[in-house]
Amino acid sequence: MRIREMTITPVAFRDPPLLNATGVHEPWALRSIVEVTTEDGITGLGESYGDAAHLERLHAAAHELIGVKADAHHALYRRVAASVGTAVVTDQHGLTGGGSNSKTVDAVFSPFEVACLDIRGKATGRRVADLLGGPVRDAVPYSAYLFYKWASHPGAADDRFGPALDPDGIVAQARLLIEEYGFTSLKLKGGVFPPEQEAEAVHALYDAFPDLPLRIDPNAAWTPPTSIHIGRQLAGVLEYLEDPAPGIEGMAEVAAEVPMPLATNMAVVTHEHLPPAIAHRAIGVLLMDHHYWGGLLKSTQVAALCATFGIGLSMHSNSHLGISLAAMTHLAAAIPNLDHSCDTHTPWQDGQDVIAPGALRFTGGAVPLPPGPGLGVELDRDALAVMHEQYEKCGIRRRDDTAYMRSFRPDFQPKRGHW
Amino acid sequence: MRIREMTITPVAFRDPPLLNATGVHEPWALRSIVEVTTEDGITGLGESYGDAAHLERLHAAAHELIGVKADAHHALYRRVAASVGTAVVTDQHGLTGGGSNSKTVDAVFSPFEVACLDIRGKATGRRVADLLGGPVRDAVPYSAYLFYKWASHPGAADDRFGPALDPDGIVAQARLLIEEYGFTSLKLKGGVFPPEQEAEAVHALYDAFPDLPLRIDPNAAWTPPTSIHIGRQLAGVLEYLEDPAPGIEGMAEVAAEVPMPLATNMAVVTHEHLPPAIAHRAIGVLLMDHHYWGGLLKSTQVAALCATFGIGLSMHSNSHLGISLAAMTHLAAAIPNLDHSCDTHTPWQDGQDVIAPGALRFTGGAVPLPPGPGLGVELDRDALAVMHEQYEKCGIRRRDDTAYMRSFRPDFQPKRGHW
Numbered sequence: 001m002r003i004r005e006m007t008i009t010p011v012a013f014r015d016p017p018l019l020n021a022t023g024v025h026e027p028w029a030l031r032s033i034v035e036v037t038t039e040d041g042i043t044g045l046g047e048s049y050g051d052a053a054h055l056e057r058l059h060a061a062a063h064e065l066i067g068v069k070a071d072a073h074h075a076l077y078r079r080v081a082a083s084v085g086t087a088v089v090t091d092q093h094g095l096t097g098g099g100s101n102s103k104t105v106d107a108v109f110s111p112f113e114v115a116c117l118d119i120r121g122k123a124t125g126r127r128v129a130d131l132l133g134g135p136v137r138d139a140v141p142y143s144a145y146l147f148y149k150w151a152s153h154p155g156a157a158d159d160r161f162g163p164a165l166d167p168d169g170i171v172a173q174a175r176l177l178i179e180e181y182g183f184t185s186l187k188l189k190g191g192v193f194p195p196e197q198e199a200e201a202v203h204a205l206y207d208a209f210p211d212l213p214l215r216i217d218p219n220a221a222w223t224p225p226t227s228i229h230i231g232r233q234l235a236g237v238l239e240y241l242e243d244p245a246p247g248i249e250g251m252a253e254v255a256a257e258v259p260m261p262l263a264t265n266m267a268v269v270t271h272e273h274l275p276p277a278i279a280h281r282a283i284g285v286l287l288m289d290h291h292y293w294g295g296l297l298k299s300t301q302v303a304a305l306c307a308t309f310g311i312g313l314s315m316h317s318n319s320h321l322g323i324s325l326a327a328m329t330h331l332a333a334a335i336p337n338l339d340h341s342c343d344t345h346t347p348w349q350d351g352q353d354v355i356a357p358g359a360l361r362f363t364g365g366a367v368p369l370p371p372g373p374g375l376g377v378e379l380d381r382d383a384l385a386v387m388h389e390q391y392e393k394c395g396i397r398r399r400d401d402t403a404y405m406r407s408f409r410p411d412f413q414p415k416r417g418h419w
Numbered sequence: 420m421r422i423r424e425m426t427i428t429p430v431a432f433r434d435p436p437l438l439n440a441t442g443v444h445e446p447w448a449l450r451s452i453v454e455v456t457t458e459d460g461i462t463g464l465g466e467s468y469g470d471a472a473h474l475e476r477l478h479a480a481a482h483e484l485i486g487v488k489a490d491a492h493h494a495l496y497r498r499v500a501a502s503v504g505t506a507v508v509t510d511q512h513g514l515t516g517g518g519s520n521s522k523t524v525d526a527v528f529s530p531f532e533v534a535c536l537d538i539r540g541k542a543t544g545r546r547v548a549d550l551l552g553g554p555v556r557d558a559v560p561y562s563a564y565l566f567y568k569w570a571s572h573p574g575a576a577d578d579r580f581g582p583a584l585d586p587d588g589i590v591a592q593a594r595l596l597i598e599e600y601g602f603t604s605l606k607l608k609g610g611v612f613p614p615e616q617e618a619e620a621v622h623a624l625y626d627a628f629p630d631l632p633l634r635i636d637p638n639a640a641w642t643p644p645t646s647i648h649i650g651r652q653l654a655g656v657l658e659y660l661e662d663p664a665p666g667i668e669g670m671a672e673v674a675a676e677v678p679m680p681l682a683t684n685m686a687v688v689t690h691e692h693l694p695p696a697i698a699h700r701a702i703g704v705l706l707m708d709h710h711y712w713g714g715l716l717k718s719t720q721v722a723a724l725c726a727t728f729g730i731g732l733s734m735h736s737n738s739h740l741g742i743s744l745a746a747m748t749h750l751a752a753a754i755p756n757l758d759h760s761c762d763t764h765t766p767w768q769d770g771q772d773v774i775a776p777g778a779l780r781f782t783g784g785a786v787p788l789p790p791g792p793g794l795g796v797e798l799d800r801d802a803l804a805v806m807h808e809q810y811e812k813c814g815i816r817r818r819d820d821t822a823y824m825r826s827f828r829p830d831f832q833p834k835r836g837h838w
Contacts, residue, residue: 271726
């Protein structure tokens with residue numbers, strides 16, 4: 001089961017103009033598709049970020065992994081760590097917290113680990129979820145991920161989702177996503193408009209869907225006092241309040257004063273953030289993301305830690321394709337203490353994918369665990385070729401929502417502790 | 420890979436009169452040998468405590484596990500938890516900390532989980548260590564476990580280890596165990612004599628073996644002030660000081676005032692002890708024990724938590740046989756942050772075992788990881804039959820070091836925060 005070969009293919013897919021605290025999604029989202037093949041000819045799949053600097057690190061790590069056994073988790077990790085060295089990478093888009101060396105290693109390791117689990121599952125006829133302790137649920141519930149958005153990328157025709165720039169637009173978007181996917185909980189990406197205006201949108205969602213759990217995520221665009229004010233205003237309305245203010249200290253200040261749990265994928269994004277966050281009671285819910293928590297096995301360990309400390313669990317998402325959705329679904333299926341619906345950008349990818357259709361589907365807002373073996377998904381090589389060509393042609397080499405926004409609004413400033 | 424059949428065999432083996440804070444080891448030590456067989460005829464092995472009440476809980480749980488898949492970790496755990504119900508069991512001998520429901524469930528679950536990992540390894544041609552992330556070391560170092568002891572059980576002939584009731588006796592014992600096993604670190608079980616006297620024995624060990632890491636474990640027989648006094652006296656001599664005083668609070672009080680890390684297998688013995696122990700900085704080293712931390716996979720999760728919080732790792736041992744030693748070795752081999760030699764009672768079992776000879780051996784104080792598949796050990800059915808007969812005849816049904824000691828010294832009182 002030694003690794004013989006690695007292929008890393010950068011891809012691009014169309015992305016709508018989704019607004020957030022740092023700017024607006026560009027017309028193309030980037031990902032990397034990792035294929036790991038063993039000496040006995042089994043290929044496993046992984047998916048990660050597509051930024052040029054990350055691709056370079058993936059290639060460097062891949063080179064070091066040739067010849068290592070696909071189930072030698074610790075050995076693979078050490079090789080990746082050695083390849084990353086002392087690099088500290090902070091995401092360019094500013095939406096997944098600060099950088100650290102451990103987070104950098106974890107992010108580079110992740111797609112290889114997922115691919116190796118896929119291999120192990122295929123080699124033994126087991127699902128990845130079985131390798132993680134076995135599923136505790138047959139389907140994983142996801143949340144409708146609502147975004148303020150323009151009707152179209154400037155200069156292009158309107159996309160089919162339409163504009164969402166006020167409470168009515170957000171409610172209409174929620175209605176569309178619920179109709180198409182059956183979602184049973186709703187998350188609003190905030191940090192775009194003044195907080196009171198976004199709180200109005202949450203109230204509008206509550207009025208329209210009184211039975212659905214609600215969340216808002218301003219990506220740390222608010223100050224602690226604003227977060228406390230809005231948090232109190234939304235008492236009884238929100239399931240949790242996600243990353244209202246920056247940093248562990250800011251979150252702790254807010255957590256002590258609002259009635260709902262605070263969730264994060266920004267203040268606590270790597271192992272060394274957990275001790276201070278726990279000591280300061282900064283968070284009530286951790287949004288795991290195997291793409292930067294070191295893959296699936298390490299994510300189950302973080303989940304176990306959260307169970308020990310009484311921290312709730314949900315799951316974070318960046319724009320992604322089907323390999324990531326499969327990995328997220330296997331992971332979430334195998335975590336007993338996952339107690340909130342997961343995030344996913346899947347609706348915004350609107351049918352574009354690198355995997356063959358049929359393996360993943362939404363029913364009642366949940367993705368049934370694919371039967372496997374492994375991740376249970378296979379590459380659609382034609383689709384992969386098209387998406388790789390799109391990558392070659394699109395001209396984007398790293399995600400930069402701020403620069404794209406500034407191409408239309410030169411005075412735009414990313415919001416961090418702004419309001 | 421569904422479980423078809425369970426066999427639980429209680430066994431007894433001869434144990435020397437080892438002294439500790441609660442009394443003295445009885446002439447027979449009890450264990451239970453668990454065999455789990457799947458529908459496709461693969462049998463996995465586990466080993467656990469042999470006390471009657473524990474055996475009863477093992478039988479009740481075993482009944483509930485028939486038909487469950489051997490790799491359905493979470494499903495198996497839930498069945499065991501349901502079977503244990505709200506029971507809270509405190510060990511009778513008082514040497515592994517307080518009881519709790521979670522610890523009770525974890526202790527009942529453990530041998531079944533180990534047996535299922537053995538099955539999974541055998542089914543796929545992998546070692547148990549491979550199923551836990553792969554070995555990071557080829558051999559696991561163990562520590563010489565030194566005990567004050569009588570020359571013999573009263574009324575019996577002297578055993579070959581001889582008496583050890585003063586510093587010279589302890590040094591002689593260390594010499595014997597090092598000669599036979601090659602140990603490169605030493606642990607003295609204390610709590611038997613007044614602390615100053617035991618500190619003298621540690622100094623004698625230090626003089627005799629200046630290069631070997633040393634530990635003493637009085638099993639919480641000391642008060643915090645005594646612990647601080649002795650801890651300071653042994654500055655530069657001890658690698659760590661194990662369970663000097665009772666409870667998380669007592670340990671925290673000592674930890675703040677002594678120069679070496681405190682280790683524990685008494686103050687922190689289940690998940691709910693970790694948050695307060697961490698908040699109060701009570702411990703520097705956790706002595707894992709898969710027999711009560713819920714098996715091997717859950718132990719790796721506890722190990723990951725310790726890495727996150729900068730807590731060192733070693734391993735605890737009760738009197739055990741070869742199945743446990745194999746499981747401990749696979750676990751320790753697969754934990755990157757295990758940074759101290761593990762404890763084992765193996766020398767005191769003095770060749771008695773239920774497993775076929777040859778799979779496990781000590782070289783330079785370390786046990787080379789058996790090549791597997793699974794745990795890499797097989798039952799010796801003749802030896803098992805003999806040990807089961809010993810169980811039937813020995814008359815002991817639960818470990819009780821205190822009652823046995825009182826049969827010779829009626830006024831004996833267990834020591835807890837005594838000195």
